[in-house]
Amino acid sequence: MPGYKAEKFKSRGRAEMSNSGGKKTRLVADKRTRPAKKTAAPKRAKPPSRRRPRKPRPPRRGGISGFFLAILRWIWRVIWGIGWRVGFIVAMIIGLATAYVYSTLPEATALLDGRSKGSVTLMDREGDVFAWRGDQFGGAVTADTVSRHLRNAVVATEDKRFYRHFGISPRGVASAIRINLREGRGPLQGHGGSTITQQTAKLLCLGVEYDKDQWKSERDYVQDCRRTTILRKAKEAIFALAMEAKYSKDQILSIYLNRAYFGGGAYGAEAAAERFFGKSATAVDASEGAMLAGVLTAPTRLAPTNDLKRSQDRAATILRLMYDQGYLTSDELRAAQANPATLSEAAQRQAGGYFADWVMDSGPDFFTRDTTEDVILRTTLDQRIQRAAEEAMDFIFENKVRDGSKAQA
Incomplete structure (x- = not known):
């Protein structure tokens, strides 16, 4: 019997080899315990989009109203396109011009006195001011x-x-x-x-x-x-x-x-x-x-x-x-x-105007008409006598001189 089993095993092995095309099969132990298959991690849900949903465009109006609206939109685009460019150019010109003028301005203290000529202050014999001439x-x-x-x-x-x-x-x-x-x-x-x-x-x-x-x-x-x-x-x-x-x-x-x-x-x-x-x-x-x-x-x-x-x-x-x-x-x-x-009393005084004009006409030019400094001139004027003389002259011209006469002229 033992010989029969061995012979039988050999014949079975030859049959298997013949069925496998002559290739020898590899004997491995059965895997008794198989590891569990790894499951894929669940995908995270996408955060909601922050973009606001686009509003559906209103349907284009047809007809005459749609035509005029299209023209107005085109005109607005043209005006805006030209306007901001022109505004930018004007702003640049103003900025450059302002910068140039800024560079030419002197210190503030140099601009306080802008007169090209001086003034003449006239005082009477008492030392009181009775007239001013010039700036x-x-x-x-x-x-x-x-x-x-x-x-x-x-x-x-x-x-x-x-x-x-x-x-x-x-x-x-x-x-x-x-x-x-x-x-x-x-x-x-x-x-x-x-x-x-x-x-x-x-x-x-x-x-x-x-x-x-x-x-x-x-x-x-x-x-x-x-x-x-x-x-x-x-x-x-x-x-x-x-x-x-x-x-x-x-x-x-x-x-x-x-x-x-x-x-x-x-x-x-x-x-x-x-x-x-x-x-x-x-x-x-x-x-x-x-x-x-x-x-x-x-x-x-x-x-x-x-x-x-x-x-x-x-x-x-x-x-x-x-x-x-x-x-x-x-x-x-x-x-x-x-x-x-x-x-003030000096400003209220009306006497001396004619006398002041005479001083300005008869005095040296560099002290009077053409002075570039502020000059103070003390004169011999007596305001009481001058006022009396001027009042007398006013009375004569108002009451004694006829209209159109040579004296009035």
Whole structure:
């Protein structure tokens, strides 16, 4: 039997080898324990998209309305495309022009006294001032040293947003144009809407110095500087922007207070205070400061030496503005209204005008008409005798001289 089993095994092995194509099969032990298949990690859910869902486009309108809407959209795209490019170019031009003007501006202290000629102060035999000739300048003051009442009155009257704007006030310009058109004038005629900075630029004649070869007289020079055209307004705005970049607000106000004409031949606040009130601009009270500020609108017509009552009425309006803008308390307002500003004795004196003209005509030119300094001349004038002589002459011409006679001529 054992031989039979072995033979049988061999025959089976040969049969398997023949079935496998002659290849010997590899015997391996059965894997009793198979490791569990690794399962894939669950995929994380995608976070919700942060993009807002696009709104469905409204259906295009057809017909005539859709055609016109398409034209309007096209026009808007053209205007916007041209507008921002033009605006960028204009901004670049303004920036470059402002930078150039900025580079040409001197120090603020060099701009305080802008007169090309001096003044002549005439004193009588007693040493009292009785007349002024030329452009009087009493000395430089600053926004810090001048009376606060005068400083506040000027700001309240001329430019109440002075400390808040950047040199030009589009709101003020638009308001001035509207008022001018409503009153039947041209847009640039009458009210200018200029800020204190722009007025200072005009007083500086946009940096152009007086040249005898270019202008026949100083009067022509001043009139040329005060011309109002669109081009000049644009230059004035650029000059104002450069000044705002170069100087502080108080420096600009200081230049204005020293350059402005206050009437009566007085240039600058110090000269005006001495001329009208016989005191420094650092010592004027609220009513006097309001009167000086009120003169700036029309110096020749509103000067207190021409019409004191008119100047006092104008000062009352300025005082009310100062109160409304918080520069005066109710007690200060009542005190100023109860004590309006009056002229000094020297300013009230009317005698000596003819004598002063005679001195200016007969004296040396370098001391009188052509002086570039501030000259004080003491004369032999007796004001009592001079006043009596002038009153007698007025009486004779009013009562003794007939109209059309040679004496009247």
